[in-house]
Amino acid sequence: MADYTYQTRRKMTEDWVAHVKEKAGHLSKNEKQLLPGAAYHSVAQAPQDWMRGLFDSGKYQKLSDLYRGELPGLVKACVPEKLTEEFYYALDQMNQFQMTAGWYRRSVRSDSYRPFVYQSVQLLWAYARLEFYGGSLADILTGRIDPEQYDHARTERWSYAEMLAAQIDRKEEATIQAVKDILLGEGNTLMISHKLIRGIVMSKNTELYEILGKFLLAARLQEGARQAVCETMDAGRPEAFLHLFGVIEENNLVRYSSVKRAVSTWIGIFDEKSAERITEKLVRLMGQCLRDDGFCREQLASNDSIAISCGLWAKGFYDAQQAVTEVLELIRHGTKNQKMTASYFNRSLQFGYLKQKAAKEAILSWPDDLELAACFLPSFMDNTYRCFTQLLEEKDGRSYLQLCDGKVRKPDNLPVTEIFENEKEARKVYILFRDMLSRIPKKGIDLNPCIFPWYRVTMTQSDIALRMCLIAWMLQDEAYLDEAARLIPIVGQGNTYGAARAAAARVLLYRPQTPARREVLFELLHNPEEYTMQSAYRLAEDMELAVGDYLIIEKNLKYKKGRAGVLALLRKQEPAALRESVGRLLETDSEECRMGALDLALQIKKEGPQEFAAVRPLLETLTGPTGREQVILGELLGTKSEAQDILNTPGFGLYDTTKEWLLPPVEVDEKQSVKLFAGGEDACIQILERLNSLIEEKNELEYKTAWGVEMLLGTKLDNCRWIHGDPEAEPLDALPFRELWEDFYRKEIKTEEMLLELYLYQKCRAQRNDYERNLELYRKVFGSGLLKKPPFKKLVQGLRYGAQAGTVIDTLFTQYVPAGLKARWGLKGTAKLLAVLEASNAFYECEEKRWNGEKECFTKRAAELPIFKEMRWWLSLADEGDWGSAFTLRFKLQEFYDKLRGKEVLRRYDRVRAGYLTLADYVDCYVKGIWDKDLFYKAVFTFLSLKSLIGPASTVEQKGAVSSRDARIGELNAFFGQGVILPVDGKYHFDQIGDEVPAMKLAHEIYQEAVPLILKVELKRGGAGDPILRIRIIDSGDLWHRCDDSDSDCAWERDITAQFRLLFKYNRAESRFKPSAQGVPAKAGGDGRRLEKSPEGNGYHKEAAGGAGHVCAAVDSSFGGIFESAGIPERLLLFYGPHRGTAG
Incomplete structure (x- = not known):
């Protein structure tokens, strides 16, 4: 059902969100926050915290009571009236299900509904989706609804599992029959999904347990479907898991790799790489622990890590709180190995309020044991970094924290009771951490292996320091804050990513009130970690700096890191103070500091000649300047500036900027564009439907993908082999059933022209919204007569095997359509497009909702529309006879959009859109003698940059054997063309290339002309x-x-x-x-x-x-x-x- 596109599904999602909001009417603040939004699969954190707080306070014991008491309007807006009681029933069954998720989940449950707040909102939205689709759940499961809605339901995340379980429990016969049909029907493996299996195991229906067990045993079952069952069977009720677990035990299904991985996930004592260690013996041990409480207690009393892990898992399987109680017992009275094994289980609980309880107990009870602390520390204050970022984030839900260069914001306070019982306990833990920090080796604690051969535990000074920083902020004790601030440089040491250090700095060093913290902040201005250095600059920039502060900031100039920020801060001084800074820096022994002074002087000369007159005497007193200083002094004290003269010369003296463009003539009859789509859309639709029918007929054909997965054609059509790097392979060799597709081409498509037309029809179907919004432009380019019809008007949707059909058409197109035919279409179509393009139709407006609900408006180019984009790309395939026409068309299209740059609106994170010619095209135009050097340079400076030239031009100056790394292959291809310069025996020998590559001479000339010019400017620029x-x-x-x-x-x-x-x-x-x-x-x-x-x-x-x-x-x-x-x-x-x- 992937025939529909991201855009069509996104539009349906937006329609659904709008539909719910329209129904909602007047809601409370909390209800409004829980309505589905643009990121409809993501639930806002604030209302979740509010709901959990209601459980913590004891006001509500059940989810249904909370929704009835606090969110009645929201329920009315989202849940169909006749299904309201079913919804409340589904909510109250949630505490029977597993409360963890992901690869590192463990099979644990709890009586509390607190862990299921997020899932409850997802279920609410699932009912809202059901109401929007307008059919029953049974209709949707079996595809008896509108095809586009069916595609949306199957493709876009829809958490209907709890709804399915509720309907099964409430004896909805149509739903139960639909599930049976899917499990027992032939060729229905496509319908098996994790959500369907979750719904079964969440229900109380033992008959469906039996059917699912038989399904698991079915010989015809693919490994992927078996894995889906095993990965999901622990998500529901204990009874369902025990039944399916019994099937695995009795039939030794652990011999299958998918079952091994699933068991490894449930028990958690093996990782993905060591799942082969899962044996039948272990499975039986797990089963006995689940069924025999006395046996389970025996395992907990042993000193065997696997036995202890099985025992804790079995306890948590029924009640996570009971498992934590057992962990606490082991911490207080167990052997060291028992304690460490308990830490392994505790770490995987996922719920901070549970695992932190045990971890804090271990740290407070055994503060002298660093190894034990290392085992439990990952479970204690494990979200410290997230706490720091939350303290800094705006609370509007529409922005995100930019640690590197984002604006400075006053951090929020964090009560100690968020983590500790009271302030006394917080201080006690802080002091314990301080003691640990003094005893931990500089390289940290590294237990490898720890408990199990595959498990490793580390504890670094950074781990301790970060937690101390957060506790100090919670306590708001000035002495603690000063002490913790000095630890900021330790945070993140040894890590390539230092965001935690930057976050801690932004919190503890916001407008620092004490000299100690100000000194730390100014030291961070040259911190080697980029985010920290930038954050320090932003924090200092936000401050009211005193004279003494500038004296400290100056000292940072002896370091290379952070110089730009330090210079920017120093330039904030009043002119007199800035002159004093220059004088002090010139008197230092550090060349870097003196260079900093010269950089400041350059800026003063540029911005205020009058102020520079007062600085000039200071510069003349500099004795014994080094080579670098001589260069900048010459620029400062000379009457003329050679570098500035170069910059002020049009074209930097490299080319004549006034020379007019000289282009090859366009020898194409643009009127021929109306004859391109001769086959017609009816033929395209007929071929496409026949291909869809063929795939439906053959949907149970099996093949193995290139990465070894057994697959049905009806499920997906993927590569069966990799052909990249095989010069003998053809595009069709990558697909399974090659003969089938070749036969279809011969009998149904028949010609290259029809295949090309069908390919473009597919492109228009994939971007239907953009195509249909611009039909008038398509009429102008391809239409004839009075009606001027566009190429296509009926873009069929809803083909069941549209994705597979698209893959076949794309591959046939690559296999059979020659470059010459593509180029001819490109020439005719682009020539006519240029003839009708004007400012009014060059762009079309678009709107997108971002993740935070904001609407973003931007423009897209008409030249990037389907058909036009492909034809423009095909121009690059033109042969020598049509090269000039193709070049000129692309040049004119590029020039057209370059003149309209002011009207183009880019998305927030988009870069300026590239042109339609490459550097290699300009090189070709010069080599062919069409352009002289002036026009070549003019094109580069107009549409590209000098940088694009200097890279390849200087690369080929290397002599001897040059490695691929030093050859910069991407730059070579950009200049000379793809694959023109090739290695010999793995090495490049640029000095051995002669006239056989005409562009090489141009590269050497560019180097001789441009590099001296650059050096004359850049060696005199200074550090700013x-x-x-x-x-x-x-x-x-x-x-x-x-x-x-x-x-x-x-x-x-x-x-x-x-x-x-x-x-x-x-x-x-x-x-x-x-x-x-x-x-x-x-x-x-x-x-x-x-x-x-x-x-x-x-x-x-x-x-x-x-x-x-x-x-x-x-x-x-x-x-x-x-x-x-x-x-x-x-x-x-x-x-x-x-x-x-x-x-x-």
């Missing part, structure tokens, strides 16, 4: 400004400098901005040196020889082993002067030349 290009190679004659964006402790780093690094990195084939006129010893990795100024003064040479050196680079070559002016001799350089076997 926008991110700039990354140049892979800087070449001065035979002297090569390899630039990489990877970190290395033996690299020279030039921090142009916080996001730009130019790195010169050492490797085996290359020695790195610090050249000077006198020569200095080579650094690590070198051989101790010197790089010396050549006697001729035209470069540097390396002293050879026998004393003879040879020239490596000429200063007056293309980059020599730049290196000299930029102070490069003061930096570490890489040496690479043709003589690396001897002296280099």
Whole structure:
């Protein structure tokens, strides 16, 4: 039933939500919050907490009482009147079911209804969906409703299991018969779903238990269906589970992998990778624990971890609270192994109020045992990070926290009673954690294995510190807050993702009132973790900073991390104070601090020439500047700015910006577009329906997917083999039953033209809403005569096997339709589209509801509509004779939309939409002699960016054998075209490519022209400004400098901005040196020889082993002067030349 699309289902969902809200009328605040919304499968947290609070207070004991007493209007709006009592019955049965979910669930139950609040709302919405569909549950299960509604019910999440169980219990014969028909009917495995099985095991109907047990044993059953039963059978009543568990025991079904995985999930003492350890012996042990309470107690008294786990699982199977009582008993009186085994069970309970009770008992009872604390800590305050983010989130439910650069918000308070009995207990735990932190090794506690061979437990200083931070915030004790703030740098240590550190900083360091916390905040401005550093900047930016604060902030400039933020904060000072900062920084011994001062001076010069006049004397006092400082000082104190002159020159001096475009003529008759769809939509519909009928006839054909899953054709049509990388394979080889589809093509479709038309018909069906909204444009492009009909008017929906049919058509299209035919259609259709496109029809408006219910309005391009999008893509397949026409059509389409950029509205997180030509297309236009260098550069700067050129152009300057990593294959393909540059024996040899690749000469020319220009600007920019290009190679004659964006402790780093690094990195084939006129010893990795100024003064040479050196680079070559002016001799350089076997 996947023939319907995401858009059609989304529209039906929105209609349903609107229907419920229309019926609702006047509701209370809490009732309104529980109405279904845009994210209809997600229930708002606030009303759930309110409902749980009503149970905690003792006001209600049953869910039905709560809904009757507090939510009567909501029930009336969602539940059909005749099913109201059935709904209340279903609510009150929930505490008979398992209360956990997911792979790490355990089969546990509870008398309380508190754990079922979420499920109760899902059930309410399920009844609302039933009322919207307008049929009975039996009708929906058997497909006797509108096909589109049937598709929606089966595809969009619908939690009807409890409803099904209630109807079975209440003797709804039609529903019971529908379930029997599905289980016992032939070819009905498609209808088996987790929700259906859940409904059966949640009911009291022993006859259906029997049928489900037989279904489980059926020889014809696929492994997937067997897995569905086993994964779900623990979700309902104990009686249902015991019956099906007995079937597994009696027939040794544990030999099947799906049963092993299910047993592993129920008992939880094996993970997915070790499910093979599940044996018949273990299954019988589990069964006996369930049926014999005395035997179960014997297992709990043993010191065998598996036996203890089985005993705790059996107790929790009937009552989770009883299982926790047993865990507490083991904590107080058990052996260490019993305690640790109990921690394993406790961790999997999923409900914090249960597992935290036992974990807190263990930590308070045995504070000196770090290993035991490590076992129980994951169950105690395990949602600390979530607590921090909740304290920071807006309460409107329409926004989410952005730790990296989101706005600063005052954190909420959190009462100690949320976690602890009282303030005294909270302080006691804080002090215990402080003691643990002092005793825990820096590398933490790592128990591997722990209890079981597959289980590992770790406890780090970060785990303790994070919890201490939250307790300190709860207590609001200034001394504790100061102490906890100093622990923030510890939080998240050892983790690649440091959001917890940033969250703790945003809470504890919000407008800090004490010097200790202010000092911690300013230290975090250079924290290596990005989120923390950005959060510290936002927090400091939000503060009223004093003179003393700026003095502390200045010190951060000696670090590379966070410089941009520190400089931005310092620039907030008054002019006089800023001048003093510059003066202080210039007097320090740190080159990075002095560079910071120069960066500030650059900004002052740019924004306030008058203020710069007062700063200039300070700059003139700087003595003995380094190479880097000389470059920036020259820019600051010089009368002319070479870098600024380049930036002010149109086209940066690379090309003539006034030159008009020169395009190949379009040799296409646009009037031919009306003849394209000659087959007609009736033929498309007839073929599609026949293909659907063929698949229905063959729906029980079995095959094995490419990943080894047994599948029926009627269930899904998927790949039966991978053909990627096999040059002999054809598209149809990927599908099962190739002969069937080939025969259908020959007998029914017959021609390539008809197949192409059918393919486009499918595209329009898939995007029906967009297509039908723009019929007028389709009429203008493809219509003829007075009526000007669009290509298609009847887009059939509801084909039972539409998804499989779509897969067949797509594969046949790839197999049989040649590139030339696609290109011809693309030329004719796009030419006519360009002829009728204008500002009024270039875009069409769209609206989407976001996850939080907000409506987002944006535009889509008409050129991206079905048919137009495909035809535009087919232009890239044009042969040499039509290349010019195809290029010009794409260019004009791109130019058309580029001129309308101001009218295009993007979605919030969309980037600017790409053009319709690639860099490789522009390269081709130049190589073919149509464009000169001016037009080539103009196209790149107009539609792309200089960065897109510099990457590939500098990549191919690498000499010798270059690895795939250093070759940057994506950049090569973007410039030269897909697969034009290929490796030899796994390596790329760019220096061996000649005239056989004409574009290579262009790449070298771009490098020689553009890179010197970039260096003249960027080496004088300083540490402020926008991110700039990354140049892979800087070449001065035979002297090569390899630039990489990877970190290395033996690299020279030039921090142009916080996001730009130019790195010169050492490797085996290359020695790195610090050249000077006198020569200095080579650094690590070198051989101790010197790089010396050549006697001729035209470069540097390396002293050879026998004393003879040879020239490596000429200063007056293309980059020599730049290196000299930029102070490069003061930096570490890489040496690479043709003589690396001897002296280099």
